[in-house]
Amino acid sequence: MTHKMGFRTGEFARICGVNKRTLHYYDEQGIFSPDHVEENGYRSYAVRQLYPFIMIRMLRQMGLDLSEIKSYMAARSPERLEKLLASQEEWLQQELRRLQDMKRMVENQRAILVHARSIVCDRVVVEEMSAMPLVYSSPVRAAMVAEDWNRVERIIMEHMRYILTNGLNTGYGFGALVARDDFLTTGQETLITRFFTLTDKSLEHVPAEIAAVRSAGRYLVTYFKGDYMDTSAAYGRLRAYLAAHPEISPGPYSYEESILEDLSTADPDEYITRIAIPVLP
Structure with missing residues (x-):
């Protein structure tokens, strides 16, 4: 029998910085499933799944809905990935401008407080x-x-x-x-x-x-x-x-x-x- 190398759910979760419940939920929703399930019922994730999962989590952190991620994963292709990443890059540029504006506001408010002391x-x-x-x-x-x-x-x-x-x-x-x-x-x-x-x-x-x-x-x-x-x-x-x-x-x-x-x-x-x-x- 061919031995399939991989990670059990807990180990894969620790590497990716999430908890096991997240992996179970993604599996239940049809977004991201284990590479295979062993005869004893243990879920096993392949090494090649690490980077895709990290990218999925990053897209989620950037505000992409789970339904959008599920839709992409169900029919993923290089062309769809390019389109998805382009839209997220635009979103990130907007977020960077927003964060820069917030940083500027904080700096100006702090300068006013320093001035007030004198x-x-x-x-x-x-x-x-x-x-x-x-x-x-x-x-x-x-x-x-x-x-x-x-x-x-x-x-x-x-x-x-x-x-x-x-x-x-x-x-x-x-x-x-x-x-x-x-x-x-x-x-x-x-x-x-x-x-x-x-x-x-x-x-x-x-x-x-x-x-x-x-x-x-x-x-x-x-x-x-x-x-x-x-x-x-x-x-x-x-x-x-x-x-x-x-x-x-x-x-x-x-x-x-x-x-x-x-x-x-x-x-x-x-x-x-x-x-x-x-x-x-």
């Missing part, structure tokens, strides 16, 4: 800031003047939906733009012109009317703790600084940006917001 609140300084792409929401000031808070919420939701749908969230804060005439007028500093989201993604495919860049250069900056909607004291400091330094000409907008918010702390009193006003040359 922040001194409630003072005004001049800082050099780098250029940063951003995406605007629809104009919101008229809705705020009318106290149409439902409209304001819809604008925020539409903006965030656009950011998330187009993969533009890279871990930077959600912010608000306030016009110079408003932030220089006591009591009007809460009138937001537009909301925005900073991003380090390309804005090539973003409509021109909502794509912009926060320019590089000198900014008048203050940080404050607490409710990010209560900006009056912070703008009061900025106005006082401008009054004391008439040589400084503020730009057309201020940029309000959350540094620490409810993702990083459960205590609203610990929120940190930055307000930055570009200094005109």
Whole structure:
């Protein structure tokens, strides 16, 4: 009698990094069966089955349904394998881009947390800031003047939906733009012109009317703790600084940006917001 070399179920399972139940299930479903069953009922797997099973497990880990794997295994051929692998390669490229985006988001969030440790609140300084792409929401000031808070919420939701749908969230804060005439007028500093989201993604495919860049250069900056909607004291400091330094000409907008918010702390009193006003040359 010819002796057939192979592995018993437990040994084959250990080599492939699965449990015996997985092999039994694959056999029951007609996806992957032992090479032969011995007279005593023991299942035996051949050496040549190792690589195919490893590939099947890899395809499963890449999200391929068991029904798709079963369909392929029932009528496998080099041509069908080529087509299957091509589709999985495309899926992997998408997954790699998704993971790279997630890594970028984590890196940016960690950098913000590191920066937060060195922040001194409630003072005004001049800082050099780098250029940063951003995406605007629809104009919101008229809705705020009318106290149409439902409209304001819809604008925020539409903006965030656009950011998330187009993969533009890279871990930077959600912010608000306030016009110079408003932030220089006591009591009007809460009138937001537009909301925005900073991003380090390309804005090539973003409509021109909502794509912009926060320019590089000198900014008048203050940080404050607490409710990010209560900006009056912070703008009061900025106005006082401008009054004391008439040589400084503020730009057309201020940029309000959350540094620490409810993702990083459960205590609203610990929120940190930055307000930055570009200094005109």
